[in-house]
Structure formats: C-alpha cells, structure tokens
Amino acid sequence: MMLDPSDPLWEWSVFWHSDQLQSCLPDTSAAGDQSLQATWRAFFDALPTGAEVLDLGTGNGGLATQAVAVSKTRAKPFVIHGVDLADIAPAQFVSSAKDLLTEVVFHARTSMEKLPFPDEQFDAVASQYAIEYTNTETSLTEALRVLKAGGHFRFLVHADDGVLKQRCRLQAGQAEQILNSDLFVATGTLLRRLIDAETIRTAEKIAEAEQAIAMSKAVFDDLEKRFAHDEDRSLVDNLLTAIRTLPGMRRSHSMQTLAAMLEEIRHLLLAQSKRLKAMQNAAVDNAAASELVNFLRGLGGAQVELEAAKTGRDSDCVGHWLSGTKAAKAGDV
Ligand SMILES: C[S@@+](CC[C@H](N)C(=O)[O-])C[C@H]1O[C@@H](n2cnc3c(N)ncnc32)[C@H](O)[C@@H]1O
Incomplete structure (x- = not known):
C-alpha cells in the first residue's frame, strides 16, 4: 500500500514501513555503533528496577529495544513506551528483535509536542536523533513535564559538523x-x-x-x-x-x-x-546545542551536560549528547 505524501511525516512512515529497526546510525562502523550502544546501556543500567521509560521519536524502536535488553536483566522489568508522529507499526514491519519489540508500548501518530501522558510519569526520557526534528521549545517542555522529579533524560541529536x-x-x-x-x-x-x-x-x-x-x-x-x-x-x-x-x-x-x-x-x-x-535541516551546531542546554536548565534540568558523540576508529563526530536530571526540588539546579 502506498502512503499518502500529504500525511504528516510521510517520508518517515515510508521508511518505517520497511524492515529497518533504526535509522541514521553509521552503518559501516560496528565499533562506532557499539560505543553509542554502550552509552545508552549505561544510561538504562542506572535506572531503578521497574522504571518507566519513554523513547521520543522512537521510529521502529531501535532505542526502545536497547532499554528492553537491559530490562530483561532486572527482577522487575521496565515499562517502556515509544512515541512517534509517523505511522509506525514495528511488530508488522520489523523481522529482527521480535521478542524485544513486543515489550514496548508503541504510540503511532503521536506528537512529541503533545504527549498523551500525565505529569511526572517517567523515571527516564530518552531520544535518539529525534527531538531536533521538532519544535524543541515545545517538545523539551513536554519531555520534562512527563519526567519525575529526580528522573533522568538523555538525548542524542544530529551535529551540524558530523559525518552523518x-x-x-x-x-x-x-x-x-x-x-x-x-x-x-x-x-x-x-x-x-x-x-x-x-x-x-x-x-x-x-x-x-x-x-x-x-x-x-x-x-x-x-x-x-x-x-x-x-x-x-x-x-x-x-x-x-x-x-x-x-x-x-x-x-x-x-x-x-x-x-x-x-x-x-x-x-x-x-x-x-x-x-x-x-x-x-535538523542538525544542530555548537551554539544551538548550548542553547538547548540553557533551555533545559530553564525548564528545571539539573546537572545538564553537553558532550560530543564520537564513534569508530577515527572518532567521527555523530552528534551531541544532551543529558541531565530533573531537579528534585527548587534549588537543586
Ligand atoms: C531520525 S528518526 C530517529 C528514529 C529512532 N529514534 C532511531 O534512532 O532510529 C526521527 C524520528 O522522529 C520522528 N518525529 C519527527 N518529528 C516528530 C514529532 N513532532 N513528534 C513525534 N515524532 C517525530 C520521525 O517520525 C522519525 O521517526
């Protein structure tokens, strides 16, 4: 079935209706891929058992399934949600990681700028190459709204001077x-x-x-x-x-x-x-990345850090990491 080009994010719906677990990552560098995976693994590893995790702009669940893999090592599994505005249906289109994908609650045609979750539902909010495609003022405000006080966030965004x-x-x-x-x-x-x-x-x-x-x-x-x-x-x-x-x-x-x-x-x-x-168009330069850091601090983000994401033997730049926690109480920032 051909999707309608006038649909919002038609270009992504077309991509996610193929057998791809994720997009954008450097496909030639297994070593590079692993270094990003190690950072994500450490992020999910640090979460409490039974944590609620949200993946923003999840696509076919490439990042959400990494959270599931960590969750499977826990006595009480994580509850993992993935939202995407595109017409995603990973169970239907992805042939790999079937057992991991069934553990994710996917929300198709759902905007990051208007999340269907109550305030402070999640212990962690994560996103890989997705928030920079949105109106970040709105999507980051939403991300921190649904994050619990003391909860953690980590976003990987495209870099303007990156190899991707x-x-x-x-x-x-x-x-x-x-x-x-x-x-x-x-x-x-x-x-x-x-x-x-x-x-x-x-x-x-x-x-x-x-x-x-x-x-x-x-x-x-x-x-x-x-x-x-x-x-x-x-x-x-x-x-x-x-x-x-x-x-x-x-x-x-x-x-x-x-x-x-x-x-x-x-x-x-x-x-x-x-x-x-x-x-x-979505790629973010250093000045814009610093503005995102300041914006996250203004929203109540604490220990907000900006780091270059590097991969592979040549330490290629593949993005900016933005990470931090939501201040537990006023003055924590
Ligand atoms: C580069 S892809 C990344 C997908 C996935 N995180 C990954 O790493 O494979 C960007 C994703 O953001 C989604 N997206 C863009 N704008 C969005 C919005 N306003 N709300 C929700 N999802 C959005 C797109 O549909 C697409 O799936």
Missing part, C-alpha cells in the same frame, strides 16, 4: 539529480517498447525498442559518470540495481505491474530525498 550530515548532504544531492534525470521516463518507455516489440513483432516496433534501449543506456551511462567518484554510492547503486532488474521481469509480469513497480521505486526515492533534506 555529510553523508546525508551527498545522498540528498544524488537523490535530487536522479529524480531530475530522465531515468524514470526512459525506463517506462523501455519497458513498454520491449513488451510491444515482443508482442507485435513488426520492424517498426523492433526499431522503436532499439531506440529505447539506446536512450536508456545513455541515461544510465550519464548517471554512472556523475556519481563515479562519490565516496558513498550506496543510494545510487541500490536504486540503479532495482531499476535494472525490471526489464528482466517482463516475461513474468504485466506492463501494468512493472509500471507500478517503477512508480513504487520513484515514490521511495522521493521519500528518501525528503528525509535526507529534513535530517540536514
């Missing part, structure tokens, strides 16, 4: 160039003319098919040339591979089905392009 933003910028440019190219029109024409030539078999139809093959080859060659020296070609390679498989399917699929598959690929690329742009 660099990769997003590159991929957003690639997606835009592909969407503006003749790739989809040329592929649609190629499929139609190949099928026509094989069905009608006149010299004219065969000549038209040959023309379409030449046109399609020129479009592919041009795209390959444009991206030949790009450091990260994963988006381009995945997309071109998906499109190249379509002509080979024409004997087992109707033109109508192939056209729908081509449109689905274009739809996914449009969503990806929108997501990559949103991520670039």
Whole structure:
C-alpha cells in the first residue's frame, strides 16, 4: 500500500514501513555503533528496577529495544513506551528483535509536542536523533513535564559538523539529480517498447525498442559518470540495481505491474530525498546545542551536560549528547 505524501511525516512512515529497526546510525562502523550502544546501556543500567521509560521519536524502536535488553536483566522489568508522529507499526514491519519489540508500548501518530501522558510519569526520557526534528521549545517542555522529579533524560541529536550530515548532504544531492534525470521516463518507455516489440513483432516496433534501449543506456551511462567518484554510492547503486532488474521481469509480469513497480521505486526515492533534506535541516551546531542546554536548565534540568558523540576508529563526530536530571526540588539546579 502506498502512503499518502500529504500525511504528516510521510517520508518517515515510508521508511518505517520497511524492515529497518533504526535509522541514521553509521552503518559501516560496528565499533562506532557499539560505543553509542554502550552509552545508552549505561544510561538504562542506572535506572531503578521497574522504571518507566519513554523513547521520543522512537521510529521502529531501535532505542526502545536497547532499554528492553537491559530490562530483561532486572527482577522487575521496565515499562517502556515509544512515541512517534509517523505511522509506525514495528511488530508488522520489523523481522529482527521480535521478542524485544513486543515489550514496548508503541504510540503511532503521536506528537512529541503533545504527549498523551500525565505529569511526572517517567523515571527516564530518552531520544535518539529525534527531538531536533521538532519544535524543541515545545517538545523539551513536554519531555520534562512527563519526567519525575529526580528522573533522568538523555538525548542524542544530529551535529551540524558530523559525518552523518555529510553523508546525508551527498545522498540528498544524488537523490535530487536522479529524480531530475530522465531515468524514470526512459525506463517506462523501455519497458513498454520491449513488451510491444515482443508482442507485435513488426520492424517498426523492433526499431522503436532499439531506440529505447539506446536512450536508456545513455541515461544510465550519464548517471554512472556523475556519481563515479562519490565516496558513498550506496543510494545510487541500490536504486540503479532495482531499476535494472525490471526489464528482466517482463516475461513474468504485466506492463501494468512493472509500471507500478517503477512508480513504487520513484515514490521511495522521493521519500528518501525528503528525509535526507529534513535530517540536514535538523542538525544542530555548537551554539544551538548550548542553547538547548540553557533551555533545559530553564525548564528545571539539573546537572545538564553537553558532550560530543564520537564513534569508530577515527572518532567521527555523530552528534551531541544532551543529558541531565530533573531537579528534585527548587534549588537543586
Ligand atoms: C531520525 S528518526 C530517529 C528514529 C529512532 N529514534 C532511531 O534512532 O532510529 C526521527 C524520528 O522522529 C520522528 N518525529 C519527527 N518529528 C516528530 C514529532 N513532532 N513528534 C513525534 N515524532 C517525530 C520521525 O517520525 C522519525 O521517526
């Protein structure tokens, strides 16, 4: 089923309707991934047994399931909620971590700026690459409202000078160039003319098919040339591979089905392009990160700290950590 592009956060709903547990994290660096995981593990480890935990902008529950893994070591498990404004349904779409996902109470189509929880419900509020996509004045006010006095918060946000933003910028440019190219029109024409030539078999139809093959080859060659020296070609390679498989399917699929598959690929690329742009816009520079710290202090945050999030062998910057507690009583700040 194709989701409606006019829905709020359509680009994220499309992403979470695929078999992905999480987004954004550096996919090439297992070591880097583990160092972020270690920080999250320490955060959840420090919580009291039976703690209530909230994951803001949970997506398919990548962070919430890390809380579940820690919870499973406790005599009394945590109660873990995850909210997201997108149309999430992790149990339906994610094939990994099934046993962990069932332990999370997911709230789809739920805004961080208007949380459906009473004041001071949670012992901990966490978020990974999500609060920076929102109106932070409203979402952080909500986050601290639902946090108990003495409760802990930890947020990971995109950094303006981080490697994830660099990769997003590159991929957003690639997606835009592909969407503006003749790739989809040329592929649609190629499929139609190949099928026509094989069905009608006149010299004219065969000549038209040959023309379409030449046109399609020129479009592919041009795209390959444009991206030949790009450091990260994963988006381009995945997309071109998906499109190249379509002509080979024409004997087992109707033109109508192939056209729908081509449109689905274009739809996914449009969503990806929108997501990559949103991520670039969300990234926070050092000055804005310091403003978030001050804002959290103003809301009653105590021991509020700002640290660079680094990963991998090269200590790549992958964000800012914002952490602290909610002052137990006035004067604790
Ligand atoms: C970069 S993803 C991070 C997802 C997840 N935390 C992870 O690490 O995989 C950002 C998420 O924030 C969600 N989001 C953006 N704005 C939101 C809002 N105002 N309220 C709730 N969720 C929002 C998006 O739908 C998306 O799932």
